[in-house]
Amino acid sequence: MKIILLVNDGMSDQPCKDLGGKTPLEEAKSPNLDALARLGMCGIMDPIKPGVPPGSDTAHLAIFGYDPFHYYSGRGPFEVLGCGGSLKLQPGDIAFRANFATVNEDFIVLDRRAGRNIPEAKELVKLVDGYIPPSAPDVNVYLEHTVEHRLALLLRGPGLSPRISDVDLGQSKVKLNECKALEDTKTAVQTAQMVNEFVRNSYDVLSKSPLNKKRRIAGFPPANVILLRGAGMLSKMQSFGERYNLKASFIAGGALYKGIARALGMQEIPVPEATGKFNTNTLAKGRAVVANLKENDFIFCHVKATDSMAHDHDPQKKIEMIEKIDKMVGYILKHVSLDEVVIALTADHTTACSTGKHTADPPPIAITSSEVINDDVVRFTEKECAKGRLGRILGVDVMPILLDIVGKTKKFGA
Ligand code: ZN
Ligand code: ZN
Numbered sequence: 001m002k003i004i005l006l007v008n009d010g011m012s013d014q015p016c017k018d019l020g021g022k023t024p025l026e027e028a029k030s031p032n033l034d035a036l037a038r039l040g041m042c043g044i045m046d047p048i049k050p051g052v053p054p055g056s057d058t059a060h061l062a063i064f065g066y067d068p069f070h071y072y073s074g075r076g077p078f079e080v081l082g083c084g085g086s087l088k089l090q091p092g093d094i095a096f097r098a099n100f101a102t103v104n105e106d107f108i109v110l111d112r113r114a115g116r117n118i119p120e121a122k123e124l125v126k127l128v129d130g131y132i133p134p135s136a137p138d139v140n141v142y143l144e145h146t147v148e149h150r151l152a153l154l155l156r157g158p159g160l161s162p163r164i165s166d167v168d169l170g171q172s173k174v175k176l177n178e179c180k181a182l183e184d185t186k187t188a189v190q191t192a193q194m195v196n197e198f199v200r201n202s203y204d205v206l207s208k209s210p211l212n213k214k215r216r217i218a219g220f221p222p223a224n225v226i227l228l229r230g231a232g233m234l235s236k237m238q239s240f241g242e243r244y245n246l247k248a249s250f251i252a253g254g255a256l257y258k259g260i261a262r263a264l265g266m267q268e269i270p271v272p273e274a275t276g277k278f279n280t281n282t283l284a285k286g287r288a289v290v291a292n293l294k295e296n297d298f299i300f301c302h303v304k305a306t307d308s309m310a311h312d313h314d315p316q317k318k319i320e321m322i323e324k325i326d327k328m329v330g331y332i333l334k335h336v337s338l339d340e341v342v343i344a345l346t347a348d349h350t351t352a353c354s355t356g357k358h359t360a361d362p363p364p365i366a367i368t369s370s371e372v373i374n375d376d377v378v379r380f381t382e383k384e385c386a387k388g389r390l391g392r393i394l395g396v397d398v399m400p401i402l403l404d405i406v407g408k409t410k411k412f413g414a
Helices: 031-039 056-063 076-082 121-128 186-208 210-217 240-244 255-263 282-292 305-311 315-335 395-405
Strands: 002-008 041-046 094-103 109-111 140-145 150-156 225-233 248-251 298-303 341-346 350-352 357-359 364-368 391-394
Touching (some): 002 056, 031 341, 041 395, 056 255, 076 094, 076 150, 076 225, 076 255, 121 140, 121 210, 150 186, 186 210, 186 225, 240 248, 248 255, 248 282, 282 298, 305 315, 305 350, 315 341, 341 395, 364 395, 391 395
Parallel strands (some): 002 298, 248 298
Antiparallel strands (some): 041 364, 094 109, 094 150, 094 225
C-alpha cells in the first residue's frame, strides 16, 4: 500500500463575517474532499500542540514525524535548500533568508525590497559574496541571488550560533535593526557581531557601486544594503526514506516546502505549473501524483495559496482555491484504488481570513483507504471532522497512523 499526503496550507479557518459566520471550507463546494471524509476516518489535529499557533515549517516537520522542538532552529536552512540554487548547505552553517533593501545614510529603511525589480542583482551579489568578518577571520559569508530582491545567504566557519535576532523586521521607515544575541553564549554574541559587520559592509560596498548610481539616475531605489532574517542551522536529520523505509517524493511550488522536503531527502516530482500561488495548476499536481505513484511509496503534495488568500483577508478567493483543490482530489480519487492507497488530507495549520494570521485552532484531517474503519462524518470541515473517530491528534501522530495502515509498524510488547 502507498501513502498520499495532501497538505493544503492554512486551509482551515475561523467563522468569517463575510460568509455569514461560516468558514471557507463550510462554504466551498467540495464533493471530493467530502468523499474523503465520508470514506475515511476523520479528526482534528494540533500540528505542534494545543494552543500553539504553528509556523508552516514547524508544522510540516511535525506532520512528517520530526519533533520540531528538537529539529527546528529557524527557517533559513529550508529557504536556502528550497530556492534550488547552487549554495550547498553543510552541517554547522547558519542559513538566512536575505534581501536587498534601500536605506539612507542614517540606516532608515526606505524600501525593504529596493524596488523589487533588480536586474543588477547578480552583479551586486558578487561585490559582497565571500565576505570575511573582521572579528572572525575564519568565517565566510556566501550568498546567492534567487528571485526579485531575494537572496539566500549563509555563514560558514567555526563558533556560529543561530540564536540571533533578525535584522529585517519586515517594516520600512524604521531604523535597521541591529542583530542581537538571543541567548547569553559566546557563539551567539559573536555571530550577531559578524552579521552586523556584514550588513555594515554590504552598505559600504553597495552604496558606492556604479550599478546603484545608475539605478538612482534611472529613478530606481538603490539596492544598497542586505537585510537578514530567519537564522537557522540545519539539524542532522535521518532522511524520511530511511526512517520509514519508504521511497518518498514531493510536489510543491513554494520554496519553503521544497526546502523542508529536500532537507528530509525526498525526491522532487517537478510540476512546472505548480507555482505556489493562486494561479497554480492543482489539476496538474493531481495528475503528477497519480503518474508517479507506481514509482513511489509516499508522495507529499502541497498547495500553498489557501494560506496566502487568508493572509490577504480574502475568503472568497480562499473558497475558489479550496474548490480547485477539490478538483485535484477528484482526479486522484478517480485514478487510484483505495485498496492500494491511503490518502491523508489536512492543513498544516489554520489561517484566519479575519486576522490574516495563523491560529492554534486544530485543522481537520481525513485518513482514507479501504483499510480504515470510517465514521459518520460526511463533510470535510472544521466542525464535522471534529466528530470523527480519529478524535484530536498531534502532528507527530500522523505518520505513525499512516505507517500502521500500510503495515510498516512493529508490535510493541509480546
Ligand atoms: Zn502553512
Ligand atoms: Zn501562512
